[in-house]
Amino acid sequence: xxxxxxxxxxxxxxxxxxxxxxxxxxxxxxxxxxxxxxxxxxxxxxxxxxxxxxxxxxxxxxxxxxxxxxxxxxxxxxxxxxxxxxxxxxxxxxxxxxxxxxxxxxxxxxxxxxxxxxxxxxxxxxxxxxxxxxxxxxxxxxxxxxxxxxxxxxxxxxxxxxxxxxxxxxxxxxxxxxxxxx
Numbered sequence: 001x002x003x004x005x006x007x008x009x010x011x012x013x014x015x016x017x018x019x020x021x022x023x024x025x026x027x028x029x030x031x032x033x034x035x036x037x038x039x040x041x042x043x044x045x046x047x048x049x050x051x052x053x054x055x056x057x058x059x060x061x062x063x064x065x066x067x068x069x070x071x072x073x074x075x076x077x078x079x080x081x082x083x084x085x086x087x088x089x090x091x092x093x094x095x096x097x098x099x100x101x102x103x104x105x106x107x108x109x110x111x112x113x114x115x116x117x118x119x120x121x122x123x124x125x126x127x128x129x130x131x132x133x134x135x136x137x138x139x140x141x142x143x144x145x146x147x148x149x150x151x152x153x154x155x156x157x158x159x160x161x162x163x164x165x166x167x168x169x170x171x172x173x174x175x176x177x178x179x180x181x182x
Contacts, residue, residue, distance in 0.1 A: 002051045003080050004036070004180045008107055009044030010075040010166035020044065020070055028069055032061060040175060044074075045168070047179045055079060059109070075164040077107050079148045081180035083134070088177045092131040093140045099147055100171030106137040106154070109164035116159060125150040145169070 007029070012020045022039035025046055029037045034048040050058060059078040066074045087105060088095075095103055114132060122129060128150040130139045141148035145167070155165075168176070 002049045004047065004049050004181050005055070005078050006084060006176045007046045007048065007056060007059070008077045008079070008166050008168070012044045012074055013042050017115065018072060018074070020066065020074065028065055029062065029122050032065055032146060039170065040179060045167050045172065045176060047176065053105055071156055077109050077164055077166060079099060079107065081177070084177040084180055085151050087133060089175055090133055091120065092138055098140070098170070102140060102142050103170035104139045104141065104145055105170070105173045106139065106165050106167040108135045108137070111135055120153060130154065
C-alpha cells in the first residue's frame with residue numbers, strides 16, 4: 001500500500017549554511033525509491049509517496065542519506081497525510097481569523113507531555129499562547145515568530161531534550177496537509 005508523507009527537515013538553508021538545494025533533495029529521495037517527490041519552499045519540506053516503511057524508518061533512512069550526500073547531519077521528521085490533516089483540524093486557535101505568520105506548529109519526533117512545559121508562566125507571555133497537540137505544539141504569536149519571547153523560551157534545548165523539534169508557520173502547515181492529500 002502506498003502512503004503519502006511529508007518530510008520536515010530541521011535547520012537547513014538558513015543564513016547561508018547547511019545548504020540542501022531542493023532539486024538535489026528531490027533527486028536523493030527519488031533515488032531512495034520514493035515516488036511523486038515534490039518540495040515546498042526552500043526551508044526543508046518535501047512530499048513523497050512510499051510503499052515501504054513507517055514514519056520513523058523513513059525519517060531515519062532520509063537522515064542517513066542526507067548526511068552521506070551533503071556531509072552534515074540533518075534532523076528529519078516524517079508524517080503522513082492523516083496526521084497532517086489532523087493537526088490542521090485540531091488547531092486550538094481560530095486559524096481562519098489569523099495571519100499565517102501569527103500561528104505556528106512545532107512538530108516533535110515523539111510525544112511530549114505538559115510536564116515538559118510546566119515551568120512556563122503562560123500568563124507572563126500574553127497575548128502569546130501555546131497549546132499542546134499530538135506530537136505538536138501550537139503557538140499563537142500575534143507579532144510573528146521573530147519577535148516572540150515565548151517562541152524563544154520554547155526553543156530552549158532543555159525543553160526539547162530527547163526529541164527533534166521543528167517549527168512551521170500556519171501557511172506551510174496547511175499547504176503540507178493539502179499536498180499530501182492530493
